[in-house]
Amino acid sequence: MIKYESIAKDIQEKIEQGIYKPNDQLPFEAEMCETYGVSRITVKKAMDLLVMRGMVIKRRGSGTFVKNITLPANDEYSFSTSNQFSGFFHTEGHKDVRSEIKEFQIINPPEIVAQRLKITEEDFVYYIERIRYSEGVPNVVEYTYMPIDVIPGIKKDILEKSIYEYISEGLGLKIKSAHRTVRATLPTVQEEEYLEIEHCFPILEVEQVAFLDDGRIFEYSKSRHRGDKLELKTVSVQ
Amino acid sequence: MIKYESIAKDIQEKIEQGIYKPNDQLPFEAEMCETYGVSRITVKKAMDLLVMRGMVIKRRGSGTFVKNITLPANDEYSFSTSNQFSGFFHTEGHKDVRSEIKEFQIINPPEIVAQRLKITEEDFVYYIERIRYSEGVPNVVEYTYMPIDVIPGIKKDILEKSIYEYISEGLGLKIKSAHRTVRATLPTVQEEEYLEIEHCFPILEVEQVAFLDDGRIFEYSKSRHRGDKLELKTVSVQ
DNA sequence: GAGTGGTCTAGACCACCCC
DNA sequence: GGGTGGTCTAGACCACTCG
Structure with missing residues (x-):
């Protein structure tokens, strides 16, 4: 429905499935614009969501990378x-x-x-x-x-x-x-x-x-x- | 320096000083655009910062309001x-x-x-x-x-x-x-x-x-x- | 210098609230 | 219906990284 959410969801799933691995570089924002057919601000908002979720990190001048951390353990009680x-x-x-x-x-x-x-x-x-x-x-x-x-x-x-x-x-x-x-x-x-x-x-x-x-x-x-x-x-x- | 940060800071200070009180409605985004001389997205980003800080709440169709809560106590250890x-x-x-x-x-x-x-x-x-x-x-x-x-x-x-x-x-x-x-x-x-x-x-x-x-x-x-x-x-x- | 993400604009349409 | 914030666009310039 909402574009930036579905983009974030798509990338998140690819990270969880191991298609993108820790420290991997994600596609550039410009590239994602073409992939998903949206403007750059929309891609940016999607990636900002993942940053807030602690899944990726952005480095100005370099790119966007899968974060360097063991993902939230699937403890039932956490x-x-x-x-x-x-x-x-x-x-x-x-x-x-x-x-x-x-x-x-x-x-x-x-x-x-x-x-x-x-x-x-x-x-x-x-x-x-x-x-x-x-x-x-x-x-x-x-x-x-x-x-x-x-x-x-x-x-x-x-x-x-x-x-x-x-x-x-x-x-x-x-x-x-x-x-x-x-x-x-x-x-x-x-x-x-x-x-x-x-x-x-x-x-x-x-x-x-x-x-x-x-x-x-x-x-x-x-x-x-x-x-x-x-x-x-x-x-x-x- | 960065516009949306300084706008957020300005509003936050006015809330802390009691110029805007709990449940008060803040100026509309369009109004703030004129006040600060920026575009609406910039105002929006500033307000989103305050939402993340738990200071205000936005209601589509109504406006933006100072949040309804006793502010973070000034406990020295919290x-x-x-x-x-x-x-x-x-x-x-x-x-x-x-x-x-x-x-x-x-x-x-x-x-x-x-x-x-x-x-x-x-x-x-x-x-x-x-x-x-x-x-x-x-x-x-x-x-x-x-x-x-x-x-x-x-x-x-x-x-x-x-x-x-x-x-x-x-x-x-x-x-x-x-x-x-x-x-x-x-x-x-x-x-x-x-x-x-x-x-x-x-x-x-x-x-x-x-x-x-x-x-x-x-x-x-x-x-x-x-x-x-x-x-x-x-x-x-x- | 080439390429990245960060910020910002001016404008558009939509979903929602209230009158 | 009139006005709110939510989403999105196309394009611009800047700060930063890296070769």
């Missing part, structure tokens, strides 16, 4: 947060992923949550507490708040699958961006039980405020992951 | 890794930041490090182990490997200041991007001593492979931070 959203869907779709809902209520949000969601303490939000299992092993406890005005119609069966799928496919809303803060902590007493760990066990906490396409905030959440089950990958490009 | 490099310099420049060098040698790299740096085990690298203190309190132990061919001339006094300053200003090299993996772990016995903590204390580990402008890898490092002293912020934009 999720990547470069500038695309791979990973926003929490590597759903893997075998044997299920959720156990511990709490599901509609409440007035605590002050801090109201601040983060930019709503008042009198508004209503879903409060969801769920444990996510992979291959039968508990990985993460998620504490999620979502304004009912923004995301109406959540039922228990949706939580057991993917909220994100419901938002994008069920409601036709587009997820746009997220601000995340990552910390290392220790589990609470309850989390020791939920995650089947001892007190002296590292927890990777990901606090997230997530935005829709139209600028509304639809989620404030804290995900507290077993330290041995999640690593978070990022690419930063200047 | 560093941000959106798509600019704020934070690459480890929030240096704060008062009372100093380093204690525990190891500084030139060695052949272990196999894993050689793989990450894309060199052979016969090449030479600096190996640096240092503790960084802020306000007299140990925050982080850094284990750093740098190829001597890429970053020549490191001396002990450079390590006590900022390696990054030496690379960019001393050597005239440009830092371009970094791949990071973040994990939560527990300290080693030695780190308990270095960081003045007990064994049961969360550690935020940041593993990093860093690239220069010209595509060369100049650093492989693991930074292991006291969990109570660092949080890592990211913005991901689709």
Whole structure:
């Protein structure tokens, strides 16, 4: 559909298939213009996407090259947060992923949550507490708040699958961006039980405020992951 | 110098100064074209920069708005890794930041490090182990490997200041991007001593492979931070 | 000097939002 | 319908790398 996306996708696939190998030089921008029948700015935008994804590097005066790095390991539990959203869907779709809902209520949000969601303490939000299992092993406890005005119609069966799928496919809303803060902590007493760990066990906490396409905030959440089950990958490009 | 950067900088400053407040609508792109005397694509590129920095949001058909979020807290120990490099310099420049060098040698790299740096085990690298203190309190132990061919001339006094300053200003090299993996772990016995903590204390580990402008890898490092002293912020934009 | 990617222009059409 | 940002064009000049 969109030209620069399909060009980026084409090149990315060729890299993943090994047609272009690490350190290989990609075709020049001028060459790609002819190949794909587009203008140079469009090719440039496609390559900039791949730069943001950490897959290629550009050197003025030299060319564009496949990046010099072992590609994101296919760890089931790692999720990547470069500038695309791979990973926003929490590597759903893997075998044997299920959720156990511990709490599901509609409440007035605590002050801090109201601040983060930019709503008042009198508004209503879903409060969801769920444990996510992979291959039968508990990985993460998620504490999620979502304004009912923004995301109406959540039922228990949706939580057991993917909220994100419901938002994008069920409601036709587009997820746009997220601000995340990552910390290392220790589990609470309850989390020791939920995650089947001892007190002296590292927890990777990901606090997230997530935005829709139209600028509304639809989620404030804290995900507290077993330290041995999640690593978070990022690419930063200047 | 570069037009889109200076436009972005101008708008960013106005947001930080409160001239544009959260949820305010920014001038239309067409309007900014006149204000700054540039074409629309240039304005667009400037605004896209601010979108990547998580400062504004664009809505097709409506306009561009200041984002709806408490701005990155000025925690001394938090560093941000959106798509600019704020934070690459480890929030240096704060008062009372100093380093204690525990190891500084030139060695052949272990196999894993050689793989990450894309060199052979016969090449030479600096190996640096240092503790960084802020306000007299140990925050982080850094284990750093740098190829001597890429970053020549490191001396002990450079390590006590900022390696990054030496690379960019001393050597005239440009830092371009970094791949990071973040994990939560527990300290080693030695780190308990270095960081003045007990064994049961969360550690935020940041593993990093860093690239220069010209595509060369100049650093492989693991930074292991006291969990109570660092949080890592990211913005991901689709 | 030849060739690369970086920036920028002036203009066009489209998808989307709101009135 | 009028106006927004999204995509795209064809062409220009510049900064940089490399032989």
